[in-house]
Amino acid sequence: MKIKVLFLVIILGNLGYAQYDFEQIDVWSGSNGGSAKYLTQYNGAMYFQAAEITPSFKKLYKTDGTLSGTVQVATNLNAGAGYSPESFTVFNGQLFFTAQVSGLGIELYKTDGTEAGTLLVKDIRAGSSNGLDQNTNNDKQLFVEFNGELYFRGSTNSSIELWKTDxxxxxxVSVKNFEATQTGAPVYVTNNEREYLGVVFNNELYFVVNRSGDYELWKTDGSTTGTVIVRNGFSNISNLIVFNNQLFFSATDVGSGNEIWVSDGTSIGTQLKHDIFPNNLNPSLGLGSSPDDFIIFNNEMFFTARGYDDLNNNVIGRELYKTDGALSSLVKNINTTISGSNVERSGLSMPKFKIFNNQLYFIANNDVNGTYGLWVTNGTESGTVEVVSPNDTGVSFQFLNATEYNNALFYFNNQQLWVTNGTLSGTKILTDINGVNSDILQAQLGTLINFSNKLWFEGLSNSNGSELTSLVDNTLSNVKVEGFLEVKLYPNPSKSIINISGNSEIYNIKVFNCLGQKVGETSGRTIDVSSLPIGQYVVKFQTNGGALTKKIIKI
Structure with a gap:
């Protein structure tokens, strides 16, 4: 295992002076790659899954952000072999996860961060069959905490049941067996492309049961007798979210199609709330508005849906809507292009909503600027605008796993790491598949996490393969710069000594080669390059007025 400092990425523009340093912790030494996944903070450390020896030997690791502080947590959980830890969840001062151990299948485990404290909680399904769900893509939230216990789907020999653990x-223990069906009881619901088991509302846990295609809304107080049906008769339920002291969700019934429903926890109080696409408008065009992607922003609930323009007799494609809990309205019709049969194309097929700097960011296609661009809204039609066009960046926006770090949003796009502050000049690619501007070739789609003042993810490099990678922002963006920073270097180029002059007090000087490796450091007023190979170098100055970067040449 080793750590490697990689190439510096330097950006000039509306981000100000921005410099990002990459580092990799080489868990599986060499170019094979440990493929660090499921990064999760717990008890002052970051836990993750990584492979060693062979790709199938996936084990539990933790790190404090340093090489020496990166260790295996449980080396012998599966007699030295891998056990594929997944679905990390912090609960009751411990880290819970699933693991696949020989002879047991996928079961529930917990750790306090020590070898001795990493234990099987319970073998829910006897033998080698799985007691819990597999979650390799990390697209499911297997556990939901309610009333001091963790709830999850557990599988016995005969059924899929609602389970809980302290x-x-x-x-x-099993909370309830739903008539011994293997087809999914309870089932995961989806919102913003994330699957989860349920939500807590009015001190009860609400979830969905599917019995032979009949979707039912249920609730539990944690007891078997207190686990009861709220309402049935749906062919689909999703987007469970608590808003305005009610439970909102999307559901499909025979009369209305797929629309927004609301519940107060009783059968009579579970009613259709917003019929955005009434069937009597144009039944031939299908039933319901198919609302999706519910998110709460500025005391309103925003979502995507299709609608109807009765003035022009057109179906509005999937667009941005909102509700205050009483009335719903179209925020903006972004894509008005007719694709045929009086149906407009969708502007928001995959919005990837993210709240940042008190605005709601998302991606949309207006059929004017190519494919998907970056948009922002304050909740009004005039305040819903495209801030970065795909024509400006040369690529369509995917905006995957957007994560805030140092007052900017970092996200994945076509297996590359990007950064934006919501402006064109502040939107840049940081990794480089050609290895010219960065030694990090790709950012593997997965977790982006802010830990120990760095942004962590799984990055791919030629030298280390796919490994645990960190990005540190050396911008010093919180430093107020007073006056103009001026630093002069002379002679430059030079064979030996380069002198420094300027109007700022210099605290520290670091010299980096073209690979991003630090090759020198001083706090004086000269830089000695006599021992360096001929070539170009980057010098980073830390001064009382901020940070500054200069280039020098050794001849």
Missing amino acids: GTETGT
């Missing part, structure tokens, strides 16, 4: 073997 973290002990005796306290890990």
Whole structure:
């Protein structure tokens, strides 16, 4: 295992002076790559899955952000072999996860961060069959915490049931068996492309049960007798979210198609809330508005849906809507292009909503600027605008896993790491598949996490393969620069000594080669390059007025 400092990425523009340093912790030494996944903070450390020896030997690791502080947590959980830890969840002062151990299948485990404290909670399904769900793509939230316990789907020999645990073997029990069906009871619901088990509302856990295609809304207080049906008769339920002291969700019934419903927890209080696409407008064009992607922003709930323009007799494609809990309205019709049969194309097929700097960011296609661009809204039609066009960046926006770090949004796009502050000049690619501007060739789609003042993800480099990678922002963006920073270097180029002059007090000087490796450091007023190979170097100055970068040449 080794750590490697990689190439510096320097950006000039509306981000100000921005410099990003990459580092990789080489968990599986060499170019094979440990493929660090599921990065999760717990008890002052970051836990993750990584491979060693062979790709199938996936084990639990933790790091404090340093090489020496990166260690395996449980080396012998599966007699030295891998056990594929997944679905990390912090609960009751411990880290819970699933693992696949020989002879047991996928079961529930917990750790306190030590070898001795990494234990099987309970073998829910006897033998080698799985007791819990596999979650390799990390697209499911397997666990939901409610009333001091963790709830999850557990599978016995005969059924899929609702289970709960307090973290002990005796306290890990089945809450209810839903008529011994293997087709999914309860089932995961989806919102903003993330699957989850349920939500807590009015001190009860609400979830969905599917029995032979009949989707039912259920609730539980944690007891078997207190686990009851709220309402049935739906062919689909999704987007469960608590808003305005009610439970909102999307559901499909025979009369209305797929629309927005609301519940107060009773059968009579579970009613159709917003019929955005009434069937009597044009039944031949299908039923319902198919609302999706619910998110709460500025005391309103925003979502995507299709609608109807009765003035022009057109179906409005999937666009941005909002509700205050009483009335719903179209925020803006972004794509008005007719694709045929009086149906407009959709502007928001995959919005990827993200709240940042008190605005709601998303991606949309207006059929004017190519494919998907970056948009922002403050909740009004005039305040819903495209801030970065795909024609400006040369690529369509995917805006995957957008994460805030140092007052900017970092996200994945076509296996590359990008950054934006919501402006064109502040939107840049940081990784480089050609290895010219960065030694990090790709950012593998997965977790982006802010830990120990760095942004962590799984990055691919030629030298290390796919490994645990960090990005540190050396911008010093919180430093107020007073006056103009001026630093002069002379002679430049030089064979030996380069002198420094300027109007700022210099605290520290670091010299980096073209690979991003630090090759020198001083706090004086000269730089000695006599021992360096001929070539170009980057000098980073830390001064009382901020940060500054200069180039020098050794001849």
